[in-house]
Amino acid sequence: MATDALVAFEPRKMPIQARSTVTVDAISEAAIQVLLSHGAERLTTTRVADRAGVSVGTLYQYFSNKQSLLFAVLENHFNKVASRVEAACQRARHKPLSEMTKEMVEAFVDAKMERADISVALYRVACEVGGPTLVKRVNHRTRKAVEAALETAPDIKSPPDQFAIEIMLSAMGGVMRSLLESGPSPATVRKAREQLVLLCQSYMAAATAKRV
Amino acid sequence: MATDALVAFEPRKMPIQARSTVTVDAISEAAIQVLLSHGAERLTTTRVADRAGVSVGTLYQYFSNKQSLLFAVLENHFNKVASRVEAACQRARHKPLSEMTKEMVEAFVDAKMERADISVALYRVACEVGGPTLVKRVNHRTRKAVEAALETAPDIKSPPDQFAIEIMLSAMGGVMRSLLESGPSPATVRKAREQLVLLCQSYMAAATAKRV
Amino acid sequence: MATDALVAFEPRKMPIQARSTVTVDAISEAAIQVLLSHGAERLTTTRVADRAGVSVGTLYQYFSNKQSLLFAVLENHFNKVASRVEAACQRARHKPLSEMTKEMVEAFVDAKMERADISVALYRVACEVGGPTLVKRVNHRTRKAVEAALETAPDIKSPPDQFAIEIMLSAMGGVMRSLLESGPSPATVRKAREQLVLLCQSYMAAATAKRV
Amino acid sequence: MATDALVAFEPRKMPIQARSTVTVDAISEAAIQVLLSHGAERLTTTRVADRAGVSVGTLYQYFSNKQSLLFAVLENHFNKVASRVEAACQRARHKPLSEMTKEMVEAFVDAKMERADISVALYRVACEVGGPTLVKRVNHRTRKAVEAALETAPDIKSPPDQFAIEIMLSAMGGVMRSLLESGPSPATVRKAREQLVLLCQSYMAAATAKRV
DNA sequence: CATGAATGAGGTTTCATTCAT
DNA sequence: TATGAATGAAACCTCATTCAT
Numbered sequence: 001m002a003t004d005a006l007v008a009f010e011p012r013k014m015p016i017q018a019r020s021t022v023t024v025d026a027i028s029e030a031a032i033q034v035l036l037s038h039g040a041e042r043l044t045t046t047r048v049a050d051r052a053g054v055s056v057g058t059l060y061q062y063f064s065n066k067q068s069l070l071f072a073v074l075e076n077h078f079n080k081v082a083s084r085v086e087a088a089c090q091r092a093r094h095k096p097l098s099e100m101t102k103e104m105v106e107a108f109v110d111a112k113m114e115r116a117d118i119s120v121a122l123y124r125v126a127c128e129v130g131g132p133t134l135v136k137r138v139n140h141r142t143r144k145a146v147e148a149a150l151e152t153a154p155d156i157k158s159p160p161d162q163f164a165i166e167i168m169l170s171a172m173g174g175v176m177r178s179l180l181e182s183g184p185s186p187a188t189v190r191k192a193r194e195q196l197v198l199l200c201q202s203y204m205a206a207a208t209a210k211r212v
Numbered sequence: 213m214a215t216d217a218l219v220a221f222e223p224r225k226m227p228i229q230a231r232s233t234v235t236v237d238a239i240s241e242a243a244i245q246v247l248l249s250h251g252a253e254r255l256t257t258t259r260v261a262d263r264a265g266v267s268v269g270t271l272y273q274y275f276s277n278k279q280s281l282l283f284a285v286l287e288n289h290f291n292k293v294a295s296r297v298e299a300a301c302q303r304a305r306h307k308p309l310s311e312m313t314k315e316m317v318e319a320f321v322d323a324k325m326e327r328a329d330i331s332v333a334l335y336r337v338a339c340e341v342g343g344p345t346l347v348k349r350v351n352h353r354t355r356k357a358v359e360a361a362l363e364t365a366p367d368i369k370s371p372p373d374q375f376a377i378e379i380m381l382s383a384m385g386g387v388m389r390s391l392l393e394s395g396p397s398p399a400t401v402r403k404a405r406e407q408l409v410l411l412c413q414s415y416m417a418a419a420t421a422k423r424v
Numbered sequence: 425m426a427t428d429a430l431v432a433f434e435p436r437k438m439p440i441q442a443r444s445t446v447t448v449d450a451i452s453e454a455a456i457q458v459l460l461s462h463g464a465e466r467l468t469t470t471r472v473a474d475r476a477g478v479s480v481g482t483l484y485q486y487f488s489n490k491q492s493l494l495f496a497v498l499e500n501h502f503n504k505v506a507s508r509v510e511a512a513c514q515r516a517r518h519k520p521l522s523e524m525t526k527e528m529v530e531a532f533v534d535a536k537m538e539r540a541d542i543s544v545a546l547y548r549v550a551c552e553v554g555g556p557t558l559v560k561r562v563n564h565r566t567r568k569a570v571e572a573a574l575e576t577a578p579d580i581k582s583p584p585d586q587f588a589i590e591i592m593l594s595a596m597g598g599v600m601r602s603l604l605e606s607g608p609s610p611a612t613v614r615k616a617r618e619q620l621v622l623l624c625q626s627y628m629a630a631a632t633a634k635r636v
Numbered sequence: 637m638a639t640d641a642l643v644a645f646e647p648r649k650m651p652i653q654a655r656s657t658v659t660v661d662a663i664s665e666a667a668i669q670v671l672l673s674h675g676a677e678r679l680t681t682t683r684v685a686d687r688a689g690v691s692v693g694t695l696y697q698y699f700s701n702k703q704s705l706l707f708a709v710l711e712n713h714f715n716k717v718a719s720r721v722e723a724a725c726q727r728a729r730h731k732p733l734s735e736m737t738k739e740m741v742e743a744f745v746d747a748k749m750e751r752a753d754i755s756v757a758l759y760r761v762a763c764e765v766g767g768p769t770l771v772k773r774v775n776h777r778t779r780k781a782v783e784a785a786l787e788t789a790p791d792i793k794s795p796p797d798q799f800a801i802e803i804m805l806s807a808m809g810g811v812m813r814s815l816l817e818s819g820p821s822p823a824t825v826r827k828a829r830e831q832l833v834l835l836c837q838s839y840m841a842a843a844t845a846k847r848v
Numbered sequence: 849c850a851t852g853a854a855t856g857a858g859g860t861t862t863c864a865t866t867c868a869t
Numbered sequence: 870t871a872t873g874a875a876t877g878a879a880a881c882c883t884c885a886t887t888c889a890t
Contacts, residue, residue: 020853041340044880055855060882124339128253132393139390167387167407174386175379178351181344195379199415206414207407256863258873267872268865278864465764468884470852479851480886490885551760552677556817563814591811591831598810599803602775605768619803619843626842627835656874680859691876696861 024062026052031073036117040124045069070129074122077115078138084111085142089149097153097208101201104146105172109193112176120180139169160207168200175199236274238264243285244330252336257281282341286334289327290350296323297354301361309365309420313413316358317384321405324388332392351381372419380412387411448486450476455497456542464548469493494553498546501539502562508535509566513573521577521632525625528570529596533617536600544604563593584631592624599623660698662688667709672753676760681705706765710758713751714774720747721778725785733789733844737837740782741808745829748812756816775805796843804836811835 030052034043045066049059063069088107092100112119126134143165150159160168179192242264246255257278261271275281300319304312324331338346355377362371372380391404454476458467469490473483487493512531516524536543550558567589574583584592603616666688670679681702685695699705724743728736748755762770779801786795796804815828 023853045882046880056882057855057884058853061853066881127336127339135390136394163403164407166390167404167411170387170390171383171411172386174384174389175382177386178347178378178382182348191375192379195376195419198418199379199383199411202414202418203411206410257865258863261873269867269872270870272865273870469886470884473852481851481888482849484886485849548763551763559814560818587827588831590814591828591835594811594814595807595835596810598808598813599806601810602771602802602806606772615799616803619800622842623803623807623835623839626838630834630838631831659874681861682859692861693863693876694874697874702860 020062023052023054023058027054027059027062027069028073028076031069032118032121035073035121035125040121040128043070043125067129070125071134074126074129074131074134077118077122078134081108081111082138082142082145084108086145089145093149093152094154096155097150097204098201100149100153101204102197104149105197105200106193108172109176109189109196112180113189116180119176123177123181135173139166139173142169157209160204164203164207168203171203172196172200232274235264235266235270239266239271239274239281240285240288243281244333247285247333247337248329252333252340255282255337279341282337283346286338286341286343286346289330289334290346293320293323294350294354294357296320298357301357305361305364306366308367309362309416310413312361312365313416314409316361317409317412318405320384321388321401321408324392325401328392331388335389335393347385351378351385354381369421372416376415376419380415383415384408384412444486447476447478447482451478451483451486451493452497452500455493456545459497459545459549460541464545464552467494467549491553494549495558498550498553498555498558501542501546502558505532505535506562506566506569508532510569513569517573517576518578520579521574521628522625524573524577525628526621528573529621529624530617532596533600533613533620536604537613540604543600547601547605559597563590563597566593581633584628588627588631592627595627596620596624656698659688659690659694663690663695663698663705664709664712667705668754668757671709671757671761676757676764679706679761703765706761707770710762710765710767710770713754713758714770717744717747718774718778718781720744722781725781729785729788730790732791733786733840734837736785736789737840738833740785741833741836742829744808745812745825745832748816749825752816755812759813759817771809775802775809778805793845796840800839800843804839807839808832808836 027048031043031048034048034051038047045059046056048069049056052059059069063072084107085104088103089100092103095103125131143162146165146169147159147162150156150165153159175192175196179189182188184192239260243255243260246260246263250259257271258268260281261268264271271281275284296319297316300315301312304315307315337343355374358377358381359371359374362368362377365371387404387408391401394400396404451472454472455467458472458475462471469483470480472493473480476483483493487496508531509528512527513524516527519527549555567586570589570593571583571586574580574589577583599616599620603613606612608616663684667679667684670684670687674683681695682692684705685692688695695705699708720743721740724739725736728739731739761767779798782801782805783795783798786792786801789795811828811832815825818824820828
């Protein structure tokens with residue numbers, strides 16, 4: 001049985017001084033750069049440290065191992081996307097279900113596309129680095145935000161249950177993954193965005209008891 | 213840019229003799245066993261060969277390298293799922309859209325769940341082994357089958373376009389992936405199956421011009 | 425030939441101020457604690473400094489390198505044991521050979537057992553840190569003390585020569601090392617103590633010209 | 637707490653083919669050579685493999701890690717010494733206690749001195765590699781041989797007990813260690829040999845009930 | 849004097865792959 | 870064809886030590 005679910009992905013030490021924060025950021029950014037330029041399996045801690053302009057030792061002072069570095073990068077990326085969706089949910093409060101869904105989906109797509117290259121690169125490492133755990137965590141957070149927003153929709157009697165929202169979120173994730181990995185043209189992205197909106201809208205409508 | 217996407221994942225030779233086929237199957241099966249028992253990163257060619265009861269050398273006689281072995285395993289798994297969906301599409305011909313969709317989705321979910329453990333294990337290797345390429349290929353095949361079935365649905369004027377079907381398939385993939393990676397209870401699976409049917413039904417309905 | 429036997433093991437500076445002495449002691453004590461809790465190969469200068477409540481930099485202000493720190497700890501331990509034996513030799517002056525030997529051996533055993541854990545831990549580092557040199561030095565000092573005591577024994581004509589005493593001391597060291605490393609029960613220690621007394625007594629008697 | 641007592645020191649794989657045996661021996665011998673020429677802390681697996689004329693990979697095919705390699709070397713050395721002592725015990729059967737002791741001690745000293753350089757080099761690694769465990773095991777074996785021999789001594793009523801023999805063996809070990817680490821002249825060795833014989837003889841006599 | 853972030857050489861170990869038997 | 874011993878590049882990671890603050 002694979003037992004690596006137990007390893008600690010958390011960073012080794014919280015940087016306190018300003019200098020440290022800079023270093024940590026430089027390392028994280030370097031990891032992304034290396035990921036983009038060399039690919040997931042050519043990403044080595046030494047290469048990342050080089051790119052970041054620090055020594056390997058420094059890297060290991062802030063990240064207990066390669067996995068925890070990649071985990072941090074992944075987490076950061078997911079958090080950014082989640083924040084964007086949360087913000088959209090905020091803005092969409094009290095709007096009708098259909099519009100609310102639209103804004104949420106569009107925020108999600110736009111956030112993913114904004115750093116499309118990073119998203120794709122991260123798909124390659126996610127599985128080796130606790131991706132599922134992280135996805136679960138982020139989906140939970142996002143689901144809460146969507147749920148809260150849905151409560152305020154004026155045109156529905158009782159909102160879709162948690163489970164339905166989770167289904168929707170994972171469907172969105174699947175669609176975006178396929179899309180991003182196909183290296184789509186802007187036109188394709190636009191079309192996919194529309195369709196994803198439609199998909200979520202129709203599912204939300206179907207999963208909801210409408211107010212008369 | 214990572215350039216190892218170019219390597220040949222195809223098996224080294226087409227085994228014609230019966231004995232070879234047996235060996236190839238044994239190796240493929242062993243790969244799955246090792247994947248399940250040791251995890252993706254502890255899967256070594258030597259271990260697979262051991263488990264298959266052959267020598268490493270023999271393994272390399274049938275698979276040009278580790279990637280092509282894993283690719284073959286992955287392909288086989290995907291093909292099985294695709295076949296099940298295709299069969300469902302055949303059976304559902306001339307049924308109404310909603311029912312057709314139901315059967316297709318249920319076939320997909322059931323096929324994935326049948327060897328849930330393998331599915332999960334393969335998620336871990338897919339990214340290192342040309343997963344996206346394969347997914348694209350399989351989705352294309354599946355899409356053709358769905359498309360053909362939809363042509364026969366009596367209650368729609370013009371079926372959803374290719375793009376919509378691809379969106380639906382990737383949504384299904386995303387939902388199943390999330391589900392499988394969460395180690396779901398049978399009850400959860402049942403519920404998810406229902407919801408996924410609903411999701412696809414409502415999307416198909418929305419993406420279709422209905423016949424009056 | 426290994427040439428690192430030449431490095432200076434001596435502490436970097438003689439601390440005169442009281443605060444310094446406190447710091448040096450804290451570091452030495454911390455080294456022992458780390459040795460006991462983490463083992464010899466997990467002992468790092470950073471860990472010792474942490475345990476001592478100072479920074480690594482401070483550690484290096486008082487000990488020129490890791491070896492010199494461990495050397496100091498070792499030396500301190502050996503000196504304590506040697507002092508106990510010397511004191512016993514003092515007390516045993518003018519007593520008969522047999523009794524004198526008994527007291528000396530018992531002092532040695534008791535001194536070693538008093539901090540048995542430390543003794544064992546130090547065996548692990550001794551070899552990497554100039555142990556033999558130190559053993560030689562301490563044995564020399566102890567031998568002098570024993571020699572001086574033997575001069576006062578009333579029942580011997582001429583005492584055993586230097587060489588015989590050194591043999592005896594190294595035999596005692598060997599027995600204690602085996603004993604300590606076996607994690608002995610109190611009963612075993614008691615028995616070993618008796619036997620070691622017997623061993624030394626009989627050897628001393630055999631190596632001495634008795635007075636008629 | 638140091639927990640490395642649990643690691644497996646046993647070799648990874650029993651060489652079956654002749655070629656393998658040659659390789660294993662070459663590696664073991666190379667380890668000794670490196671130990672002598674570079675010292676314990678400059679001994680690296682890479683260096684040993686180089687010296688043995690094989691690749692590191694080959695080394696690791698026969699020894700699961702550095703420790704197990706050194707353990708094997710240590711074990712081999714100890715076994716040689718033990719065999720020599722056992723042989724001496726065989727030859728000394730039915731001789732008087734004093735003569736028996738003499739032959740046994742001399743066999744021990746001679747065996748150790750025969751490869752004095754190796755003995756000294758191994759003291760440096762023993763502690764990091766399960767030395768105590770091994771010493772215990774070898775002492776047990778040697779003690780059995782001595783015990784059996786003593787049973788045949790014609791001039792003693794009841795032989796010294798196990799414990800006394802163990803004391804004697806560890807005393808011998810301690811004396812030899814001190815001697816070897818001092819880099820003694822041949823004359824010194826001769827003298828030490830005599831004294832060690834005397835020490836053991838007198839102790840054995842004292843610990844024995846003589847036959848009238 | 850004290851700090852602790854940074855260094856980077858160098859160690860151990862793995863594992864895909866080859867090729868002589 | 871099958872074998873499996875040998876290969877060796879290359880990965881990860883540690884830790885003694887320094888030096889700017």
